[in-house]
Amino acid sequence: MTIKEAQRQVDEWIHQYGVRYFSELTNMAILTEEVGELARVISRMYGDQSFKSGEKPNLGEEMADVLWVLICLANQTGIDLTKEFEKNMEKKTKRDSLRHIQNPKLKA
Numbered sequence: 001m002t003i004k005e006a007q008r009q010v011d012e013w014i015h016q017y018g019v020r021y022f023s024e025l026t027n028m029a030i031l032t033e034e035v036g037e038l039a040r041v042i043s044r045m046y047g048d049q050s051f052k053s054g055e056k057p058n059l060g061e062e063m064a065d066v067l068w069v070l071i072c073l074a075n076q077t078g079i080d081l082t083k084e085f086e087k088n089m090e091k092k093t094k095r096d097s098l099r100h101i102q103n104p105k106l107k108a
Contacts, residue, residue: 003082010071021076031069038062 001009014021022030041062044051051057074081100106 003085004080006067007071007075007081010068011075014072014075021072024073024076027069027073027076031066031073034062034065034069038066 041057041059043049045057
């Protein structure tokens with residue numbers, strides 16, 4: 001699935017099942033909540049915390065939740081995520097083409 005297809009699929013789902021998009025501000029709050037849930041799972045999987053009783057290592061599910069809300073925000077604000085991602089990759093490549101390779105902190 002391409003990013004464009006994901007944006008289309010989310011939009012179709014919203015109009016078929018979700019009635020309408022939540023407001024941009026509500027979706028931003030939901031995105032923040034979902035990122036927090038992702039952080040909780042990562043802290044338990046890779047950090048010093050352990051899972052509480054009943055919690056599960058649902059890392060992929062939490063990442064997908066973040067992606068879903070981000071796509072909602074992109075759709076409702078008219079952002080073509082494919083185009084923006086391509087521009088972002090080009091920017092990072094130009095800016096950082098040698099930066100990380102030359103960083104002694106990243107040498108093994």
